[in-house]
Amino acid sequence: MTIENSNLTEVPKIFELYRIATDYMKSKDQVYWPEFPKELILNEIEDNRQWKLLINKQIACIWATTLNDELIWGNENEPSLYIHRIATDPKFRGQNLVKKLMDWANKFGKNQSLKYIRMDTVGLNKGLISHYKKIGFEFLGTKKLKNTNGLPEHYKDGEVCYFQKEII
Known part of the structure; x- marks a missing residue:
């Protein structure tokens, strides 16, 4: 298992995993992801904020990161790693990939002198x-965003649930 930044050749796979995750959310009658703008993903890749977890050289899981999330979290001043849009290839479900991702996030955050994973x-x-x-997150509650x-x-479709885990 390795974790590294995604690259531009993987954009079709990233969108495929987002579509699979969206279909799953729809099947569970949950708030589901829209189709994300391609430019969003391209910018994340160019900024080294789009990640992949590889198992046997296959993309098993993807996610995006940021070090600032004022639109969702407000003016939180604690230095944090914000993780967005975790999507797992169904072939790799059940392998505790989110736990592995969080172990990576903890090391990444520690190296950046961050306080929380959010x-x-x-x-x-x-x-x-x-x-x-x-997997160790504190559920901080929910809030309807006033400005989306x-x-x-x-x-726009529901309340936001907030999760936080201290980096150790």
Whole structure:
């Protein structure tokens, strides 16, 4: 297993994994992701903020990171690693990939002198809340965002659930 930045040749695979995740969310009657603008993904790749977890040289999981998330988290001053849009290839489900991703995030955050790993999800997905709590996240509660300008469309569709884990 290796974790590294995604590259431009992988954009079709990234969108495929997003479509699979979106279809899964729809099948569970959850708030689901819109089709993300290609430019968003290209910018993340160019900024080294789009990541992949490889197993046997195959992309098993993808996600994006940022060090600032004011639109969702407000003016939080604690230095944090924000993780967005985790999508797993169904062939690799059940292998605790999110736990492995969080182990990587903890090391990454420690090297950057960050205090927290933070995530959010839209809609009250009790299964996901439980899953994130099992891997050490504190569920901080929910909030309806007043201003969703500049955010993907699904942020208009429900309350945002906030999760935080201290970097150790």
